[in-house]
Amino acid sequence: MTEPAFFDEMTLADGAVRPAYKELSDWLTSTPAEQFRLKRREADILFRRLGITFAVYGEGGDPERLIPFDVIPRVLSALEWAYMQKGLEQRVRTLNAFIWDIYHDQEILKAGVVPEALILKNSSYLPEMQGVDPPGGIYSHISGIDMVRVGENDFYVLEDNCRTPSGVSYMLENREVMMRLFPALFSQHRVAPVDEYGDYLVQTLRECAPRHVEGEATVAILTPGIFNSAYFEHSFLADQMGVELVEGQDLFVEGESVFMRTTQGPKQVDVIYRRIDDAFIDPLTFNPESALGVPGLMNVYRAGRITLANGVGAGIADDKAVYTYVPAMVKFYLGEEPILKNVPTYRCADQDSLAYVLDNLAELVVKEVHGSGGYGMLVGPKASQAEREAYAARIKADPSDFIAQPTLALSTCPTHVEEGVAPRHVDFRPFVLSSGASIRMVKGGLTRVALKSGSLVVNSSQGGGTKDTWVLEE
Amino acid sequence: MRISIHHRTVYRYERPIVYTIQSLKQTPQEYAAQTILRWRLRSADGTPMPSFLDSFGNRTHTLVINKPHDVVEILVDGLVETRDSAGVVRGAPEPFPIAAYLRETALTEPDGALKELAEGCRGAADLVGTAHCLMDKIRARIDYRVGATHVETTAAAALAAGYGVCQDHAHAFIACARHLGLPARYVSGYLAAGDGSEVYEASHAWAEIFIPDLGWVGFDPANAICPNQTYVRVATGLDYREAAPVRGLRKGLAEESLDVAVRVIQEAEQQQA
Numbered sequence: 001m002t003e004p005a006f007f008d009e010m011t012l013a014d015g016a017v018r019p020a021y022k023e024l025s026d027w028l029t030s031t032p033a034e035q036f037r038l039k040r041r042e043a044d045i046l047f048r049r050l051g052i053t054f055a056v057y058g059e060g061g062d063p064e065r066l067i068p069f070d071v072i073p074r075v076l077s078a079l080e081w082a083y084m085q086k087g088l089e090q091r092v093r094t095l096n097a098f099i100w101d102i103y104h105d106q107e108i109l110k111a112g113v114v115p116e117a118l119i120l121k122n123s124s125y126l127p128e129m130q131g132v133d134p135p136g137g138i139y140s141h142i143s144g145i146d147m148v149r150v151g152e153n154d155f156y157v158l159e160d161n162c163r164t165p166s167g168v169s170y171m172l173e174n175r176e177v178m179m180r181l182f183p184a185l186f187s188q189h190r191v192a193p194v195d196e197y198g199d200y201l202v203q204t205l206r207e208c209a210p211r212h213v214e215g216e217a218t219v220a221i222l223t224p225g226i227f228n229s230a231y232f233e234h235s236f237l238a239d240q241m242g243v244e245l246v247e248g249q250d251l252f253v254e255g256e257s258v259f260m261r262t263t264q265g266p267k268q269v270d271v272i273y274r275r276i277d278d279a280f281i282d283p284l285t286f287n288p289e290s291a292l293g294v295p296g297l298m299n300v301y302r303a304g305r306i307t308l309a310n311g312v313g314a315g316i317a318d319d320k321a322v323y324t325y326v327p328a329m330v331k332f333y334l335g336e337e338p339i340l341k342n343v344p345t346y347r348c349a350d351q352d353s354l355a356y357v358l359d360n361l362a363e364l365v366v367k368e369v370h371g372s373g374g375y376g377m378l379v380g381p382k383a384s385q386a387e388r389e390a391y392a393a394r395i396k397a398d399p400s401d402f403i404a405q406p407t408l409a410l411s412t413c414p415t416h417v418e419e420g421v422a423p424r425h426v427d428f429r430p431f432v433l434s435s436g437a438s439i440r441m442v443k444g445g446l447t448r449v450a451l452k453s454g455s456l457v458v459n460s461s462q463g464g465g466t467k468d469t470w471v472l473e474e
Numbered sequence: 475m476r477i478s479i480h481h482r483t484v485y486r487y488e489r490p491i492v493y494t495i496q497s498l499k500q501t502p503q504e505y506a507a508q509t510i511l512r513w514r515l516r517s518a519d520g521t522p523m524p525s526f527l528d529s530f531g532n533r534t535h536t537l538v539i540n541k542p543h544d545v546v547e548i549l550v551d552g553l554v555e556t557r558d559s560a561g562v563v564r565g566a567p568e569p570f571p572i573a574a575y576l577r578e579t580a581l582t583e584p585d586g587a588l589k590e591l592a593e594g595c596r597g598a599a600d601l602v603g604t605a606h607c608l609m610d611k612i613r614a615r616i617d618y619r620v621g622a623t624h625v626e627t628t629a630a631a632a633l634a635a636g637y638g639v640c641q642d643h644a645h646a647f648i649a650c651a652r653h654l655g656l657p658a659r660y661v662s663g664y665l666a667a668g669d670g671s672e673v674y675e676a677s678h679a680w681a682e683i684f685i686p687d688l689g690w691v692g693f694d695p696a697n698a699i700c701p702n703q704t705y706v707r708v709a710t711g712l713d714y715r716e717a718a719p720v721r722g723l724r725k726g727l728a729e730e731s732l733d734v735a736v737r738v739i740q741e742a743e744q745q746q747a
Contacts, residue, residue: 106571109571109573116573117573117576120571120573120574120576120577121576121577121578125574127529127570127574127577127712127716128528128529128716129529130529130569130570130571130574131527131529131569132529252493252540253495253536253538254538254540255522255524255538256524256536283723284495284497284721284722284723285497285721288723295495295723296495296497296536296538299497299526299534299536300536302526302528303524303526
């Protein structure tokens with residue numbers, strides 16, 4: 001059996017160093033191994049001081065665990081970024097057009113481009129959202145598009161996150177820490193800044209304020225609270241944007257408006273960046289048991305008197321079977337050829353695909369259509385025979401709940417591990433901000449790295465780490 | 475037929491609570507067989523209630539009382555002119571996609587028994603026949619009994635128990651219809667009885683299914699008939715939760731007592747001039 005050839009973003013197969021990595025490669029060769037270990041310890045102390053920790057669901061253990069941070073940055077050239085940015089803008093414009101269409105006239109279903117039953121019987125399609133008009137027509141104000149690279153010019157979108165993409169605080173903190181650890185390295189590179197993210201985010205949210213709002217819209221972040229795994233990010237972003245961080249109990253509905261309790265009395269809120277799932281956001285409309293949400297919020301939303309970001313029901317675009325139709329959506333809504341490619345995907349709902357998937361489980365990655373974060377997926381080549389058989393039984397019980405993809409040869413980047421500097425597989429989550437009036441992105445994103453040798457699973461819940469991502473200016 | 479409706483809902487608390495919010499779906503829409511001559515929905519304390527149209531076209535009011543109070547009182551006063559259309563609903567606002575009425579919901583998820591009941595009606599000559607078959611079977615299998623089920627009882631549980639109220643009959647009917655691929659929905663409204671029908675509840679619920687050539691057609695499995703001029707159609711949804719006349723939450727610890735009075739009267743025919 002031959003080892004699959006992976007594309008390394010620094011060093012080509014013939015040993016040549018790719019231009020974007022030239023200075024970094026020299027630095028890696030000239031820096032003693034002990035130095036990396038020292039810097040890594042220093043980084044740990046900095047992250048602890050910043051308070052950036054991550055709780056992993058279902059693991060118990062240390063709730064204050066740090067996501068491992070790799071001190072070697074990933075470098076993207078200006079050209080690579082320009083291509084990705086163009087593709088991402090196109091994709092996110094498409095996804096917002098799709099969600100709007102689904103909750104209005106459903107032209108794409110009538111045209112037969114996307115099957116009606118896939119959407120209308122989907123648990124991520126929310127009947128309560130039919131006919132709601134969010135300001136600017138935007139549902140996914142903050143989109144996290146997960147991308148992987150398999151070759152010099154081969155980028156794929158792995159999944160779209162229009163619901164509640166998280167991780168942007170790591171992008172910002174990783175940069176902050178890198179600048180403290182290696183100031184000299186930054187003087188050798190023209191690295192595009194990412195620190196405007198907070199400004200971009202608050203501008204985007206204010207542009208999406210309800211039409212009746214005059215003057216500067218009041219924005220707040222709604223968090224489920226300190227026990228949520230991403231609470232750090234919620235408070236971090238509130239700080240970056242200079243807005244209030246609130247919990248459900250701090251908000252209430254009266255008349256046609258949402259108010260937050262402040263020490264100076266109730267203050268009307270115009271835009272809520274909510275980090276609470278749809279099901280829990282309003283016990284009057286959705287899960288009546290939810291104590292996290294705001295009773296009546298949906299009534300105000302439907303009346304067009306509050307903006308919720310991301311929009312309720314946006315998760316229909318995250319469904320992994322819906323994902324397979326995104327290239328067709330680009331053509332349908334924009335009349336353009338898709339710039340970014342999808343990973344070839346088998347929909348187990350199709351009889352032929354199902355048979356193929358069951359016959360080839362050992363080569364495939366199988367995912368639940370509603371899953372995220374690497375939970376509940378099968379990585380065929382890494383799974384045992386027993387695991388594959390158990391998973392096959394789940395697929396057969398409800399084929400339409402699963403999709404399968406070939407195991408991708410994710411690109412590798414130099415990473416500092418116990419043995420020294422070695423290539424490890426990476427993916428990339430850039431964040432795209434949409435207001436209807438404009439699309440904003442900082443040049444960067446979150447690079448996740450699989451720290452175990454040979455591992456292709458980069459999710460932090462599955463032992464992955466992160467890296468700073470450098471987009472070089474021309 | 476002219477039907478007058480007086481509907482009073484009173485929540486009393488043993489000591490003051492600090493906050494109440496309610497979504498009220500208590501405003502009927504007009505359609506070919508129903509003209510609204512007068513309709514007033516108000517909170518007895520005069521709190522203004524903003525409203526919007528929900529996904530199904532139901533006029534939905536929001537009542538918020540944000541100060542200490544020990545009574546919430548909602549009053550409906552209406553007069554509706556109805557006509558018999560043999561259950562056919564034409565000219566109603568229809569903003570919700572028909573195929574989405576095939577969605578299963580928590581209250582209408584069919585179990586083996588419901589599916590089996592539904593399959594027993596597959597052989598009917600046409601879809602109207604299928605619907606009548608379902609209606610008769612459900613009425614035969616679920617005995618009418620007040621107080622034995624509650625608002626969260628599922629269709630499957632009602633069929634297993636063998637008794638229930640109009641809501642349960644409607645849910646079972648909807649579950650079976652959707653299993654057979656027929657778009658179906660829940661209807662809440664009023665019934666002006668006194669015409670010899672078997673069951674009498676002034677506040678009533680039934681179901682509608684979509685039949686390609688006819689459009690939406692009502693079926694009242696609790697009474698095993700199609701709605702006629704004695705029915706006032708108020709709100710629709712995928713199941714009870716979306717068409718419920720009241721959905722509310724409150725803040726404050728106090729025992730609640732609920733008092734509902736519904737008077738639905740067939741008005742005497744007006745004298746011809």
